[in-house]
Amino acid sequence: MGMQFAEELNIRYLEAYGDSQLIVNQVRGEYEVRNEDLIPYYSAVLEQARKFEGFFIGYIPRAQNTYADALASLATSLALPPGAETIIPVTGRELYYSKLPTGDRSDEATSEEACATTIEFEPRDWRFPYIDYVVYGNLPDDSKEAAAIKRKALRFYYDAVSQTLYRKSHDGVLLQCLSRKEAKEAIKEAHDGICGAHQPGTKLGDRLRRIGYY
Structure with missing residues (x-):
């Protein structure tokens, strides 16, 4: 549901964390999903992940996620005084949509296909630590990295409206920071696309900067 909310907020690059190492590794494709009850949720997560331009999921131990854990505990412990009344709006939301097998395919075959579905998850986006610091003031735990x-x-600028990170060039021009996926497309475009002849490494890098990319 969190991924669905992120999509509705027009988030293009999503960094998600879970405190279940089993679930996180299943989503990343490192563990096999064997529980039949989890297969529909697993398939729904993969389908939802494809809707983002960049998606990363990582494991965070519950002990390192105390703030979210406290909020969850608080939500379950809140109680109204005796006799008090309140209105609580409830929104219905489908976690996943079950798909009936077509033709003569059995449920078992459908489950196997769901488990075989894979998606290539990106490594943690290199831009996220800069956005975390520029927008929220958060720094990594590692002192050297921080x-x-x-x-x-100081060389970066984040546009919250377009959700885009820029790097200031030496001449003051803002260069759009690209993800690994976007970088591959930009390199292909500059190398043999509309920019003309094939370019060697140094000249290609200079051409990418002139296009406006970092």
Whole structure:
């Protein structure tokens, strides 16, 4: 449901975390999904992940996620005084949509196909630590990495409206920061697309900067 809400908010690059190492590794394709009750949820997650331009999921131990854990505990412990009344709006939401097998395919075959469905998850987007620091003031736990991000962040600018990270070039031009997937497309475009002849590495990098990419 969190992924669905992110899609409705027009989030293009989503970084998600879960405190169940089993579930996270199943979604990443590192563990096989054997529980038949989980297969529909697993398939729904993969289908939802494809709707984002970039999606990363990682494991975070519950002990390191105390704030979210406290909110969850608070929600279950809140109670109204005796005799008090309140209105609680409830929104219906489908977690997944079951799909009936077509033709003569059995449920078992459908489950096997669902487990075989894979999606290539990106490594953690290199832009996220800079966005976390510029927007929220959050830094990595590693002191060396945190110091490097604080030093380099002075060259970055985040546009909250377009949800785009830019890097300021030496001449003051803002260069759009690309994900690994976007970078591959930009390199292909600059190397043999509308930009003309095939370019060697140094010249290709200069051409990409002139197009407006970092």
